[in-house]
Amino acid sequence: MRSRVWWPTTAVVLGLLAAGCGDGDGADEGAGSDKDAAGGAAVSATGGFPVSVTDCAGTRTTFAAAPKKIVTSNAAGLELMLRLGAGDKVAGTGFPPGKGTLPPELDARAQQVKVLGRTVIAKEKLLGSGADLYLDTFASMAGMGGGMGDAPTEAEFKAAGIRHVFLKSTACAADRKTPVTDLSAVEDDITSLGAVTGTSATAKELVAGMRKTVDAVRSAVGGAAPDARPTYFFFDYDAGTKQPVAVCNRQVAHAVITLAGARNVFADCDGDFKPVGWEDVIAKDPDWIQLGVRDRGSESANRAAFDEAQRWLHDNPATKGLKAVKEGHFVRIGSERTTIAGVSNADTVRDIAKILYPGKVG
Template identity: 55%
Template sequence: MGDPREPGADPARLPGPGPQRGPTGYPVTVADCAGKETTIAKAPTRIVTSNAASLEMLLQLGAGDRVIGTGFPPGKGTLPSALAEQGAKAPRTDLAGIEDDIRRLGAVTGTAARAEELVTGMEKRIGEVRTALAGVPEDERPSYFAFDFDAGTKQPVAVCGRQVANAVITQAGARNVFADCDADFKPGSWEDVVAKNPDWIQLSVRNRGSEDATRKAYDDAEAFLRSFPATQGLKAVQEGRFVRLGSEVTTIAGVRNADAVRQIAATVHPDLVKNGQ
């Protein structure tokens, strides 16, 4: 058997699921969502990401200086200031797949310890919410509609069960009204939304680059729902049950999904989850 540190050598295997590493960290073998394995001989120095989700994970891991390009770069204000998917047959109801992606990226970039730290933090925040909501039966959890204001107002876009936002909503103790559509996103109709008559509506807008501009976008989204004939009579609109939460932390897979879980839970279950705790 060759030296496991040399490219082309058989990587050492560690028991259990997750990345398999050699004794010095490399080579490392990771499996994709379909189970196909790829072996990385040494830490990559030049990385191209396909989208903003992968870019944010790499930045959180501290490997951002190795990124030389992004297929679909994030818009202005998309990433948190500190940093400047897998489609499944069944609905996403937890963030385990995202945590696995963070671990894979950590293994490939040589930042496995940081990856585990991030995942541990996510699990802690989500676990606190899960514990707080343990006594709330599934069928008594409030219904929830994520209104993507930036996708347009003529035809609402349904956030479906395969989108990461469905997992965020579910972990936060709410029921996505469009969880049963077999897609990530799907064009819908206001008639569909009215028929669902959600208990809560998320005003989902993209970061505008400044607090004032983003606040105005939230205000505009709420004003539309209050003035549009089809929605002004909805239960959530009548009672002012709105969740102001950015699109990025809800629909883009990453570490901040755990923060979104806490914020939604603290809003829709204020007696059980205090200030996101």
């Protein structure tokens, strides 16, 4: 069963991150819930606290103050906390970043964060962590890391005093009604986390930086006619090679690919991810293939994983004849910064565009 997903509904200041640990039968009293007479959210007009959010069912939760002890589900969430300046509040993480895999200005601090799980954090360890906020990326990504079926229930989060917050741009992607072609949902996540953690000013700066990066790419390559843009396949090597998994048009990676001036070969697929056949990939015959491997824990291990994925495409009879494989048109950019919400999504747009349009993108 898919984990409960929380969506934002602020009326005054910002589009808030989905959050909460209510059990669906009312507001979460432990989180300081509140409603005005009309049933609306009690949101500070100054951008401070309290900050109110509701879930998909309309259950409202109010944050009376910033969390003091945060646990992140993976390196992407940890990176966001560090970029926002809330890294001193992070008490632990799952899927830790390998040394040197985050930007240098974040790496040293990231290595000091306690590792609660090399993959998914065990249920007992998470509930016993003493955290008052858990930043979760995996609500609709049960295939990532395995063991997601043993995740705490919302009632268990509540009993442990942990507010459960999701990156909605990633976790809720499958439920979008229309294709995603920009990073506005990611920007909303960052803005929302800034509000929840009391770092709104920094969040605003991060979003402005992302927009500047993407706008520069758009100016450089945006004039290319849609049918003249190179076709692009995100090869999720770690999802398995027997049956490839396509990035569909509701996933943030689709927006990244589109903004970079490429055409996702599975843009006609509604949803976030979808298993397809190699015959489908062969029929698309992409101009470029991104070797989407997940962080292996070190730069050398990541290089080895990219080599392995590329070698598999070269050696496999079904894929060795693809145009991208024959021409060596591979993009070596990891999965997380492409498919999970973060500031690095904008950097990935730029990095892909630099490869596809050499000389045009700085």
